[in-house]
Amino acid sequence: xxxxxxxxxxxxxxxxxxxxxxxxxxxxxxxxxxxxxxxxxxxxxxxxxxxxxxxxxxxxxxxxxxxxxxxxxxxxxxxxxxxxxxxxxxxxxxxxxxxxxxxxxxxxxxxxxxxxxxxxxxxxxxxxxxxxxxxxxxxxxxxxxxxxxxxxxxxxxxxxxxxxxxxxxxxxxxxxxxxxx
Numbered sequence: 099x100x101x102x103x104x105x106x107x108x109x110x111x112x113x114x115x116x117x118x119x120x121x122x123x124x125x126x127x128x129x130x131x132x133x134x135x136x137x138x139x140x141x142x143x144x145x146x147x148x149x150x151x152x153x154x155x156x157x158x159x160x161x162x163x164x165x166x167x168x169x170x171x172x173x174x175x176x177x178x179x180x181x182x183x184x185x186x187x188x189x190x191x192x193x194x195x196x197x198x199x200x201x202x203x204x205x206x207x208x209x210x211x212x213x214x215x216x217x218x219x220x221x222x223x224x225x226x227x228x229x230x231x232x233x234x235x236x237x238x239x240x241x242x243x244x245x246x247x248x249x250x251x252x253x254x255x256x257x258x259x260x261x262x263x264x265x266x267x268x269x270x271x272x273x274x275x276x277x278x279x
Contacts (some may be wrong), residue, residue, distance in 0.1 A: 110191035176246035
């Protein structure tokens with residue numbers, strides 16, 4: 099049993115989560131997250147903790163940002179687009195049981211006082227911004243660091259928000275460099 103409440107977008111996501119683990123969910127009803135849902139998430143965070151587990155698409159990121167801004171200290175689970183895609187549809191409901199379990203084993207916690215020793219210069223040096231393959235590299239680094247895919251600015255913010263250490267970053271970058279060969 100997962101003690102935290104898992105925030106998902108809809109009923110199909112709840113079904114997929116419950117297939118993989120014993121947990122309770124809060125459904126946002128899609129990207130139109132309302133005040134009542136935010137109140138329920140805040141209460142869940144105070145009493146049990148919250149894991150935000152939204153789809154790896156624009157709408158899912160929008161929901162994640164809204165929750166992060168209004169409910170500090172949540173945990174976050176991420177899956178890749180490829181692990182969440184079936185017949186052109188992207189969503190947690192398409193992920194395998196193993197993918198969901200792995201994502202929940204590797205949750206990251208956001209911190210109000212966002213600090214990291216990763217700098218924008220580190221991202222430039224690693225080719226994660228201002229580089230022809232920056233998007234593909236961020237996708238791969240996001241997988242390795244467990245922070246999901248995002249644009250350069252958001253990648254930097256997530257490194258700070260999840261307190262990615264220089265050592266974690268260097269290890270993930272070294273792995274990527276070896277694979278790119």
